Amino acid sequence: MMMADLSTVTVLCVVGARPNFIKIAPVIEALRAEPDPLRTVLVHTGQHYDEEMADSFFRQLRIAEPEIDLGVGSGTHAAQTAEIMFRFEPVLEKVNPAAVLVVGDVNSTIACALVAAKKSIRVIHVEAGLRSYDRSMPEEVNRVLTDQISDLLFTTEKSAEQNLCREGIDKERIFFVGNVMIDTLRKHLENALPVDTTLLRNDVDPAKLLENGKGYGVVTLHRPSNVDNPRVLGRLLDVLAQVSHQLPLVFPVHPRTEARIRDGRFDFMKSQTVVCLPPLGYLEMLGLMANARLVLTDSGGIQEETTALGVPCVTMRENTERPVTETEGTNTVVGSDARRIRSVTEDILATGGKAGRVPELWDGKAATRIKEVVVRWLSEERAGLGAHRR
Secondary structure: OOOOOOOOOEEEEEEOOHHHHHHHHHHHHHHHOOOOOOEEEEEEOOOOOOHHHHHHHHHHOOOOOOOEEOOOOOOOHHHHHHHHHHHHHHHHHHHOOOEEEEEOOOHHHHHHHHHHHHOOOEEEEEOOOOOOOOOOOHHHHHHHHHHHOOOEEEEOOHHHHHHHHHOOOOHHHEEEOOOHHHHHHHHHHHHOOOOOHHHOOOOOOHHHHHOOOOOOEEEOOOOHHHHOOHHHHHHHHHHHHHHHHHOOEEEEOOHHHHHHHHHOOOOHHHOOOEEEEOOOOHHHHHHHHHOOOEEEEOOHHHHHHHHHHOOOEEEOOOOOOOOHHHHOOOEEEOOOOHHHHHHHHHHHHHHOOOOOOOOOOOOOOHHHHHHHHHHHHHHHHHOOOOOOOO
């Protein structure tokens, strides 16, 4: 089929939270590249409102400054989602895009997808079909609802397509393209940066602690289910302190987690075997993980990044929406049970942990495949060959 002229077609891309920056960077680059470059407009909702951190991600990932910044800021899930919708609707009226492209599962994802669907604008969802089957996670609700109102769904692993088909989504709208987070990782790995330890949050000599021949582990902890309940948080901090006596830990502390640690008067950040740091830029975090012996986390994206890096990952959650990281990769889901965390960590230190393998199509070319599908799809739409909406 001859491609229609797409020079006047606009794809509006949405970014809202730090994980989204990592996912949107290769997509924007691919959509704007020759051949068949598409006009794109980038909207930053401001869901994560730390300007310094946001700027570092845009700079490090070489993303052009967003054309539109909604500046939404923090709030409850309902208030934040509503505010994004309220501010996003006039943008659609002004830009009049052919499609709105959203990534991931944050509040910005569902909010902007819902406004677009209500205005009969096509919705493209990158990272569709991931399921934890835990509706207590706000992200799970966002994932399910976004997929139901999307016209084009791009998946990172084959199980995602099975999830979508079970939920009644037409298989013809689903495309297995691989993982755009891994596109970003592969592109920037050689440029990973060392951590600036002058930013320490506690009184530890990192040089003395980490130059002991043991190496180090990395910790990230931010999920409400882990940090908002003082009993759960206290239990996790206790077991992490125990692990740190076997293997020094580097802990970039999420602002939410730091506040809960201080609220609970836990003395974890006084530990002399844990290097506590503020949140890190992408390249610093990438360098930190790439050289770690293991990572303990409750992050979804880090499960994928450690699998791509071949670094053992201990996921402190009861479930994962990224099962391929466990069935094929280096990830082990352990929940918040202290004995299980200790047991798996000790096994990794003794044996090196799972060897794992890089999953199918996690080859750094996911965004290129997305571009090919989007161009063909929009050409069919322009030619009047596209299927009617849902």
